[in-house]
Amino acid sequence: MTSAATFAPTSASPSASVPASVPPSAPQRIAGMLKLLEDSLPIHRHVVHAGDTVCQAGQRFVHLYIVNSGFFKLVNMSEEGREQVVGLHFRGDWLGLDGIAGGQYGCDAVAMDTGEVWAIRYDALLQACIAKPAVLAALHQAMSRELARDHDSMLSLCTLPADARVAGFLRYWADNVSQRGLRADKIMLRMTRAEIGNYLGMTLETVSRALSRMARSDVIRFPEKCRRDIHIPEVGALTAFMQRASAAAAPASTLH
Amino acid sequence: MTSAATFAPTSASPSASVPASVPPSAPQRIAGMLKLLEDSLPIHRHVVHAGDTVCQAGQRFVHLYIVNSGFFKLVNMSEEGREQVVGLHFRGDWLGLDGIAGGQYGCDAVAMDTGEVWAIRYDALLQACIAKPAVLAALHQAMSRELARDHDSMLSLCTLPADARVAGFLRYWADNVSQRGLRADKIMLRMTRAEIGNYLGMTLETVSRALSRMARSDVIRFPEKCRRDIHIPEVGALTAFMQRASAAAAPASTLH
DNA sequence: CGGTTGATTGATACACATCAAACCCCGTGG
DNA sequence: CCACGGGGTTTGATGTGTATCAATCAACCG
Numbered sequence: 001m002t003s004a005a006t007f008a009p010t011s012a013s014p015s016a017s018v019p020a021s022v023p024p025s026a027p028q029r030i031a032g033m034l035k036l037l038e039d040s041l042p043i044h045r046h047v048v049h050a051g052d053t054v055c056q057a058g059q060r061f062v063h064l065y066i067v068n069s070g071f072f073k074l075v076n077m078s079e080e081g082r083e084q085v086v087g088l089h090f091r092g093d094w095l096g097l098d099g100i101a102g103g104q105y106g107c108d109a110v111a112m113d114t115g116e117v118w119a120i121r122y123d124a125l126l127q128a129c130i131a132k133p134a135v136l137a138a139l140h141q142a143m144s145r146e147l148a149r150d151h152d153s154m155l156s157l158c159t160l161p162a163d164a165r166v167a168g169f170l171r172y173w174a175d176n177v178s179q180r181g182l183r184a185d186k187i188m189l190r191m192t193r194a195e196i197g198n199y200l201g202m203t204l205e206t207v208s209r210a211l212s213r214m215a216r217s218d219v220i221r222f223p224e225k226c227r228r229d230i231h232i233p234e235v236g237a238l239t240a241f242m243q244r245a246s247a248a249a250a251p252a253s254t255l256h
Numbered sequence: 257m258t259s260a261a262t263f264a265p266t267s268a269s270p271s272a273s274v275p276a277s278v279p280p281s282a283p284q285r286i287a288g289m290l291k292l293l294e295d296s297l298p299i300h301r302h303v304v305h306a307g308d309t310v311c312q313a314g315q316r317f318v319h320l321y322i323v324n325s326g327f328f329k330l331v332n333m334s335e336e337g338r339e340q341v342v343g344l345h346f347r348g349d350w351l352g353l354d355g356i357a358g359g360q361y362g363c364d365a366v367a368m369d370t371g372e373v374w375a376i377r378y379d380a381l382l383q384a385c386i387a388k389p390a391v392l393a394a395l396h397q398a399m400s401r402e403l404a405r406d407h408d409s410m411l412s413l414c415t416l417p418a419d420a421r422v423a424g425f426l427r428y429w430a431d432n433v434s435q436r437g438l439r440a441d442k443i444m445l446r447m448t449r450a451e452i453g454n455y456l457g458m459t460l461e462t463v464s465r466a467l468s469r470m471a472r473s474d475v476i477r478f479p480e481k482c483r484r485d486i487h488i489p490e491v492g493a494l495t496a497f498m499q500r501a502s503a504a505a506a507p508a509s510t511l512h
Numbered sequence: 513c514g515g516t517t518g519a520t521t522g523a524t525a526c527a528c529a530t531c532a533a534a535c536c537c538c539g540t541g542g
Numbered sequence: 543c544c545a546c547g548g549g550g551t552t553t554g555a556t557g558t559g560t561a562t563c564a565a566t567c568a569a570c571c572g
Contacts, residue, residue, distance in 0.1 A: 106404040144355070
């Protein structure tokens with residue numbers, strides 16, 4: 001189970017028009033994992049609506065949650081009350097993982113839209129892990145993936161200028177959506193500019209300006225009316241825009 | 257499943273006033289975990305020296321590594337070659353966790369000093385997890401703790417001004433050192449100003465200035481000679497300095 | 513020693529934050 | 543139907559925290 005997750009060349013995909021960067025097996029992988037959990041564990045399904053809190057920082061850790069549908073943000077909070085969005089989660093992602101170590105959740109997990117989460121008791125999950133190694137593998141992959149994602153976020157936060165971070169955010173969102181088998185060229189953000197800015201470490205005005213610049217360069221397009229929908233004619237153009245934006249400010253950086 | 261309302265009045269109360277207290281059992285917990293792994297698994301011990309790479313981004317994921325002694329940094333790298341320190345690791349921490357999901361490591365783990373790491377084959381670890389639930393618990397706690405730490409890092413990066421981030425870094429280092437049973441009032445940084453700055457998302461000059469200001473306020477002291485050693489008369493003063501520095505720039509931040 | 517690497521400090525530049533005004537969309541109620 | 547209000551967005555003018563550039567200094571070492 002350790003190998004060949006990123007490159008799964010074996011399976012031919014039914015979904016035809018996905019961009020090349022996405023492994024075709026991704027939607028199946030997620031669906032398979034959800035099926036596995038359904039079959040292995042007692043699950044409590046919860047429908048949530050925008051603004052609902054799935055689990056709250058400080059609460060006693062009992063359950064892990066798996067996103068079946070919808071979009072969720074992870075919000076960390078300092079003692080002084082500074083709020084920070086530290087993660088975004090989609091179908092197949094797990095919520096509450098940072099509660100395992102300390103016996104209480106470290107972040108709020110908040111729904112950004114109507115969706116469904118599955119609650120699993122952690123003690124029951126551990127039983128299932130021992131009975132079915134595939135469950136163990138699924139859990140480990142979820143945690144490991146979140147770690148890797150966090151590391152990439154830190155890389156962006158620390159090394160990219162604002163425009164590039166916003167472009168990277170859109171690419172990340174598009175990748176996630178298309179990995180779940182949905183079309184990525186017309187994405188519907190469930191976040192305000194303020195939330196995006198918070199997640200990316202900048203103000204809402206800077207987000208807005210970055211999006212305007214991207215629209216002006218025709219990297220993205222806004223439909224008539226709603227500025228929350230974003231058309232992405234070509235995902236590759238986002239990457240190019242990122243590189244242009246970051247090359248402008250950072251000629252070279254060496255750690256030593 | 258609590259619902260809605262971003263501002264539940266209950267959330268303000270939970271005990272936040274603990275000044276980074278150290279559970280007295282921390283050194284025992286770590287020693288116990290190392291003992292457990294020793295007894296449960298075939299382990300390959302490796303002595304490393306400053307600059308040695310324990311595992312490298314892109315390498316095929318086979319082993320996890322546990323720090324027995326020494327200090328390690330996790331370095332993430334973008335396609336364009338921007339390097340970013342995304343984590344610091346001490347005795348009892350695990351290295352290579354972000355490789356589980358993708359079949360290859362996501363970061364370099366680099367020794368910052370002479371030390372010893374234990375290599376464990378991941379497949380063997382999975383066997384041991386099934387045989388001994390305590391091993392499973394140790395692994396999950398290590399991953400969960402790293403997730404929580406990453407979230408805290410993002411909170412700092414996005415919400416704190418440079419001075420407060422540097423103070424927070426020192427407090428973090430001191431906490432880790434003292435959790436391992438070493439004295440925390442005289443810490444010996446194994447990092448250059450450039451490495452600290454990279455980790456904290458700022459330049460080496462800014463780190464230097466922040467340290468100078470702290471020394472001027474007598475929050476820290478430099479011994480004669482070596483500017484890499486730092487005396488911390490009172491760890492609480494670091495927290496106070498952090499709050500002063502962050503209050504200066506951020507009167508209030510609301511997500512909505 | 514001189515040479516090298518790291519740290520400090522100052523002067524200046526710039527990316528982004530802040531402040532402010534206007535606009536758009538949409539639901540509500542007269 | 544339009545008036546109204548309010549949250550979200552855009553855009554401009556201005557301020558500032560930190561980066562950048564540059565010079566000096568300190569410690570180490572063959």
